[in-house]
Amino acid sequence: MFGIATSMPSSVFDELWRLQQDVEEMFGPWNIPAAIRSLPRGSFPAVNVGQTAERVDVYLFAPGIDPKSLDISLQQNLLTISGQRALKVEDSVDYYRQERFSGEFRRVISLPEDVDPDRVQAKYADGIVQISIERRESSRPRQIQIQ
Amino acid sequence: MSTQTELARHSSASTPQTGNGQAAQRSSPIETALRPPVDIWEDKDGITVCADMPGVSKDRLNVRVDGNTLLVEGQLQLELAGDAEALYADLRSSLYRRSFALSGELDTEKIAANLKDGVLTVHIPKRAEHRPRKIEVKVA
Numbered sequence: 001m002f003g004i005a006t007s008m009p010s011s012v013f014d015e016l017w018r019l020q021q022d023v024e025e026m027f028g029p030w031n032i033p034a035a036i037r038s039l040p041r042g043s044f045p046a047v048n049v050g051q052t053a054e055r056v057d058v059y060l061f062a063p064g065i066d067p068k069s070l071d072i073s074l075q076q077n078l079l080t081i082s083g084q085r086a087l088k089v090e091d092s093v094d095y096y097r098q099e100r101f102s103g104e105f106r107r108v109i110s111l112p113e114d115v116d117p118d119r120v121q122a123k124y125a126d127g128i129v130q131i132s133i134e135r136r137e138s139s140r141p142r143q144i145q146i147q
Numbered sequence: 148m149s150t151q152t153e154l155a156r157h158s159s160a161s162t163p164q165t166g167n168g169q170a171a172q173r174s175s176p177i178e179t180a181l182r183p184p185v186d187i188w189e190d191k192d193g194i195t196v197c198a199d200m201p202g203v204s205k206d207r208l209n210v211r212v213d214g215n216t217l218l219v220e221g222q223l224q225l226e227l228a229g230d231a232e233a234l235y236a237d238l239r240s241s242l243y244r245r246s247f248a249l250s251g252e253l254d255t256e257k258i259a260a261n262l263k264d265g266v267l268t269v270h271i272p273k274r275a276e277h278r279p280r281k282i283e284v285k286v287a
Contacts, residue, residue, distance in 0.1 A: 046237035052228045059225055061201040061238060063265030090188055099184035100199055127201035127265015130226060
């Protein structure tokens with residue numbers, strides 16, 4: 001009954017678009033804003049970040065790289081990782097698929113404000129670079145004793 | 148949805164192995180498996196498949212041939228603190244899975260797999276009679 005007051009009859013594509021919006025709102029969290037420095041899905045390397053009260057762990061899914069070629073730096077709470085993965089391309093063979101990333105990469109990750117840039121550790125195992133950054137003592141939750 | 152709960156759910160269930168394929172292929176109805184990117188190439192000896200599966204160790208890898216299907220499965224394991232929560236996650240699953248239909252001239256008995264730094268390399272040789280042969284000419 002509000003047909004006239006609302007928009008003109010829409011095309012099938014508008015309907016689909018609206019349906020998609022509805023689904024996204026229902027099932028979120030896709031409608032939360034994306035981090036300004038985040039990369040589109042499928043970018044190399046994939047990144048997961050986990051946190052506890054004591055530290056923040058950054059996992060970089062970077063299989064088959066030389067960890068020495070990585071350049072990792074942390075300025076305040078901004079973690080920058082760059083490096084390259086140069087895949088050997090075989091001569092005189094026929095390729096059917098080449099889906100794996102080859103070349104230079106760079107990712108910038110914004111961490112919580114209270115990380116301590118002086119206490120960082122990084123290691124590489126099974127193709128994952130794990131960077132652990134301790135958080136400042138002052139910002140940790142403290143138990144308060146009643147006198 | 149945190150990485151932690153997903154991993155916890157998975158380690159308690161681990162990968163069900165029924166031995167004879169069929170059932171195991173439908174082992175994880177809840178979790179969407181990650182599709183590892185692959186390079187595939189062929190030379191005169193056979194076909195090589197190279198897959199990126201970071202976080203998979205040898206004991207969590209499953210490379211199997213079922214009839215003429217090559218199945219590659221791996222469980223991603225992160226070193227997490229017990230009470231960790233996810234702040235950001237590109238990977239929202241802990242299972243990699245991908246399968247390929249093989250063709251008859253490949254010798255499935257002689258498949259060789261190698262896992263290094265999260266990169267799986269599977270070599271499937273061609274049966275001897277399908278390899279190009281060089282014919283020696285003997286001089287009498």
